[in-house]
Amino acid sequence: MKYKKIFTKITNELATFKDNGNVANYIPELSTINPNKFGIHLTTINDKHFNFGDANEKFSIQSISKVLSLAMAYNLEGEELWKRVDVEPSGTPFNSLIQLETDMGIPRNPLINAGALVISDILVSHFKNPKEEFIAFVRKISGISTIDYCSRIVESEKSTGYRNTALINLMKSFGNIKNDIDIVMDFYFNLCSIEMTCKELSQTFLFLATYGISPYTEERVLSKSKSKRINAIMQLCGFYDEAGEFSFKVGLPGKSGVGGGIVAIYPNKYCIAVWSPRLNKKGNSSKGIQFLELFTTETQTSIF
Numbered sequence: 403m404k405y406k407k408i409f410t411k412i413t414n415e416l417a418t419f420k421d422n423g424n425v426a427n428y429i430p431e432l433s434t435i436n437p438n439k440f441g442i443h444l445t446t447i448n449d450k451h452f453n454f455g456d457a458n459e460k461f462s463i464q465s466i467s468k469v470l471s472l473a474m475a476y477n478l479e480g481e482e483l484w485k486r487v488d489v490e491p492s493g494t495p496f497n498s499l500i501q502l503e504t505d506m507g508i509p510r511n512p513l514i515n516a517g518a519l520v521i522s523d524i525l526v527s528h529f530k531n532p533k534e535e536f537i538a539f540v541r542k543i544s545g546i547s548t549i550d551y552c553s554r555i556v557e558s559e560k561s562t563g564y565r566n567t568a569l570i571n572l573m574k575s576f577g578n579i580k581n582d583i584d585i586v587m588d589f590y591f592n593l594c595s596i597e598m599t600c601k602e603l604s605q606t607f608l609f610l611a612t613y614g615i616s617p618y619t620e621e622r623v624l625s626k627s628k629s630k631r632i633n634a635i636m637q638l639c640g641f642y643d644e645a646g647e648f649s650f651k652v653g654l655p656g657k658s659g660v661g662g663g664i665v666a667i668y669p670n671k672y673c674i675a676v677w678s679p680r681l682n683k684k685g686n687s688s689k690g691i692q693f694l695e696l697f698t699t700e701t702q703t704s705i706f
């Protein structure tokens with residue numbers, strides 16, 4: 403497939419696309435990003451690479467990393483995990499509190515903030531040094547030893563993390579957070595602060611296109627069943643209250659972050675990462691979604 407030519411063709415088509423989105427500003431450090439950045443990187447399961455634009459520039463992957471913490475916790479806990487977090491689409495914004503009270507502190511899924519906080523609590527329970535263990539896991543599955551947290555983003559998010567503090571306190575009141583709140587929050591903010599380029603992101607998530615095997619170590623990261631299930635969770639929950647729209651337009655399992663990144667998986671074929679920092683009203687990259695819609699249609703690589 404001539405991916406590079408297709409990237410150019412679609413980007414030319416998008417030149418007339420009026421993007422009214424804004425960069426995330428509720429985390430002060432994210433508001434400093436140039437809103438016009440645009441990068442694409444596609445990695446095939448045979449490790450062939452195709453890129454466009456700012457594909458080699460680092461950005462904050464934010465909530466995209468919630469899929470990786472979920473993979474790690476699922477391996478550790480097995481099916482017990484689902485006693486503490488559900489697998490249903492929430493239909494609510496990523497940082498919503500509304501369902502948690504009636505759901506007795508059990509988040510609807512592991513990709514909304516509440517669910518990712520429970521997953522963070524589980525990793526904090528398992529490891530003496532959870533931050534070190536987690537970044538070692540990410541480096542191993544990607545084959546990239548330089549991937550790291552960003553302390554500026556951590557501090558910036560800590561200074562304004564009122565909603566996340568509310569979510570974790572509510573869940574603690576229901577007994578669904580076992581550890582000290584400050585320790586779990588510190589892990590969660592670090593998780594969200596990881597920086598990657600589009601190339602690194604597409605390499606890191608390639609194991610979900612290969613039914614759980616890291617192409618870089620050839621080791622199994624997840625069982626076939628767990629890999630299939632995590633793709634299913636991304637399909638249903640990866641874009642919060644826009645998950646239906648993403649399925650409708652793009653038709654791939656994927657995950658977004660408020661840094662403007664999106665990663666999407668076409669099982670058995672490729673993983674693609676797109677970065678465009680202007681977000682729509684649901685907190686997802688507006689040009690990123692627009693690009694992926696045209697891309698999966700043109701290449702006939704939607705799962706539907």
Ligand code: DON
Pocket residue numbers: 463464465466496497515559566594658659660661685686
């Ligand atoms: O907790 C937060 O609000 C951010 N660190 C992550 C939010 C995020 O990326 C939501 N995704 N679209």
